[in-house]
Amino acid sequence: MSIPKHVLVPLGLATAASVALAGCVSSGGSSDAGGTVTYWGAFYAPATEEAFQEIFVDGFNAEHDAQVDMEVKELTTLGQLTDTAVAAGEAPDIVYADGPSAASDFARADRTVDLDEYAQEYGWQDAFLPWAYELSQVDGAVRSVPASYGSMVLYYNAEVFEEHGWTPPTTLEEFEQVAQEADEAGMVPLGGGNAGYQGMSEWLITAVFNAAVGPEKIHDVLTGEAKFTDPEFVAAIELIESWIDKGWLAGGAESYFTTDDTANVTGLANGTTAMYLSGTWSFNSLTEVFEDPEQWAWAPLPSLSDDVEPGVFPLAIGTALSVSAEAEDPDAAASFLDYVAGDVDRALEYTARTGENPPPLQIDADQFPDEVDERTVDLYSQIPDSTNVGYATWTFFPPKTDSYLITEFDKVVTGDSTAQEYLAGMQDTFDKEFDAGTTLVPFTPQSEG
Amino acid sequence: MSTLDQPTRARRHPQPVTWVILGVLALYAVGPLLVLAGNSLKSAREIDSNPLGFPQAWSWSNFAEAWERAHMGGALLNSAVIATATALGVAVIATTAAYAMTRLELPGGGAWILWLLVSSSLPIQLFLVPLVSWWSTLGLYNQPIGLIIIYWAVYSPFATLLVRAFLVGLPREYEEAARLDGAGELGVFARIVLPMIRPAVLTAALVAGLQSYNEFMLAVTFIQDRDLQPVALSLYSFQQGFTTDWSLVSAAGLIMALPVVVLFLTMQRRFIDGYVSRGIAV
């Protein structure tokens, strides 16, 4: 194991030289033919990474003078890693955020650039769905680009449903009927839980708020015209409490805390869980875990009260990309953003190859390539046509309210907090953020206008 | 002679109660490891339906898949470099500092202990932002040596105090004898003290090396280049959205632990020698 000294000397020199070189590259400014654009990507699987590299990175590099240089990260760490790097002034040129709210934090701290002129140059206003374009703005200027969007749906195992003669529920009554029968059959009627990732609680809350309270009322709260303490919200949380009491949700209060997403997905596959409220990000894992990938199915959320039409789609932006204020070549960075998120055919080619959620672009059903999974096409052609769309908490709620909603929900599950207490605290937290002016503008419910 | 024989025999043949206690402790340590080994040979779905039983079909391919998907070959090499450099660096830093505190006239006394212990009570997560910006100014960001220096700083307080605790308990006669014989300070340190505290230094180095081998948060923050990343990051390659493939994580976890167990086995003798053979030989 001992290394002779004369080997170590050149090694030390080489290290010193490479440190010096690295310094030159990062501070030395761009060369004549367009600079480098650094990008941190994180991917679901090696095949996903490969598709991204080929379609977006290699494609862009072949067509442009500027070159994109991608470093691959893990999905679980990308968010915090970017936060640290941005704060330390070491951000990559393309800055990742897990939604418009995080992107707006960077924008308000002037860590990312104003994209208005690029929005005009590339026609983003017409390319993106209006609600998503609106969310990309901070104080009237475009600051980020939505790179993927999704929604909450109800997952089930088609084979299991057929066996029991169930059809996907559309009303509260039907939903509770299926849950009741599943319970009697010894299954967990409704998957859920927050083990491994506390944020799973807000998937449930998003689904129930939108399906039981309805988008109009949520809009009113977010614009300061109604309160979380209003009876509709109380009834929604009490509905969840009743599911917990009956042992329907995740099998009861205690197992709520020990059930993770993996257990729910495998439960659906093994036929031990009947239904699961989760987001479109689960498409890929379901395909992976089901023995016969054809057997998993999704249905729009049922209506959970008389006030709401069945089939509401709470909208969510999964990834929002901005350009770092320290980017060497912001023009090239912005053009890469457009290359990734602004072109329907290219975006759908990526979706076809990987099953990843597409950006919120104006897409017609006939634009999907044949290889895209039918269930994906179905979802992404239903949403733009629907007027019954709502609000995902992580996309539309301000950060502290969202954080409160997740951490304090535990006490609702254990019974330490009543629905009223929980919602009163939520309103307090929201009031502070609303007064500070850091809330995002929610789109006007489409059923109204 | 007979009085001396008896206890020696007792030492060679421990009482049954010894074996019972050691056996129970062994069961506690090993039981979960067997479950882990089982998981590494099941499919992800089987872990859910058959958690504690034997694997129905032994999927040895999990190991190959984990190895390839997480680029474990290169990552293990990177980790070997980082852990070795951390262990060596910490051993040097800790041994010299502990020697200065106990044997040379370093002013300050208890203040050093206070400083070392308080600085090991600071949550390093909070320092990531300033450290990243300093490290990039110094050209240490995204360089293994940059990460290694951080590990030196983070793991040396414990190691210093550990070696210090050994030095305090060590009689000074040998050193004084050597000084009377005209040995210089460095000679006393290198030829007299060092051989006697070798078990402590080895233990401190091993602990620091291991901690750096398993460390995640600093590694993920300070190494951006995937080709330079250590193996602790590999375990996070099996997360698909919010769903984790526990069979692959288990396989990767075992692969990651194996080199350490082997190293530990081969270094056994060096831990056991020490005072007994060397100390008396002087």
Added chain:
Amino acid sequence: MITETATTGASLAGAPVRRGPQPALRGRPLGARRQRRLLAWVFVAPLLVVNLLVVTGPGLASVYYSFTDWNGLGTPHFVGLSNYGEMLGSDAVGSALVHNVLWTLFFLVVPMTMGLVGAFLLSRLRRRQTFFRVLYFVPYVLATVVSAAVWRQLLDPDGGVGAALSTLGLPFLEGLGEVNFLGNPSLALGSVAFVNTWQWWGFLLVIFLASMQSVDPALYEAVRLDGAGPVREFWHITLPMIRPTLVFLGLMTIIWSFLVFDYVYVLTQGGPAGSTDVLSTVLYREAFQNQRHGYASAIAMLLSVISALTVLGYLALRRRLRWDV
């Protein structure tokens, strides 16, 4: 501190240079003394430099941040003592502190005893010592995510050990299948501590063993001649001889117990309903989920004050008991 100077003074008195008999060499002792002091600073320099750069420097910066509303990104604004005021009135911090204290007591007693007893028994073995030592140490080698995953499975009410034991037909084990160790707020903290012990005690054992092996065997021979059994050997020779290591690990246990993060975060993230929240999970949540670095820095200061008080308490005790540890 006084004891410390006394110690060095004592060693100085014993040093041959000081006794130097020949007046002709009077110049040398002073030079040698200066040389020793210089060497002391040279020897401690590497520790000083890396620690100041990586830990103490940023640590002082967070003293400053603890008086601001810094969000980790923008410009910090001075807010006086309001972070501290909020912290002292916070239920979350209060209950986290209680959990840390319980955790500390658990770790001072359970893993320490296991490590000490295990190391003592192993130190008396001639054969199979390596076998057991490696066995006990392997859990420490595993990454946290991996061992946490196994234990989540073992503690699962449906498929875990409890469920398996309840099917054995023994009446006192029947209830076990109903127990959700990590999901029940009153059991969760203890369960996490139990899992962490599994991984941790082998580490203590290895250090205790290394320490026991540097005890002069002649001491054991002496008491054995007096006819002492293993229990008396343990109390009268082993414990006093490894006291520096024992006291040091006790101190580290206290300090580490207030910093505990990994297992709590991976197993429960502080839940159910805050029942396993400790100071570092609260700090983490405030800093990285709520973007309140200023407030999180105040919590970090609380951690430092606790450890400073612990160390000062130890130093006072040391002076009173006249330990030269």
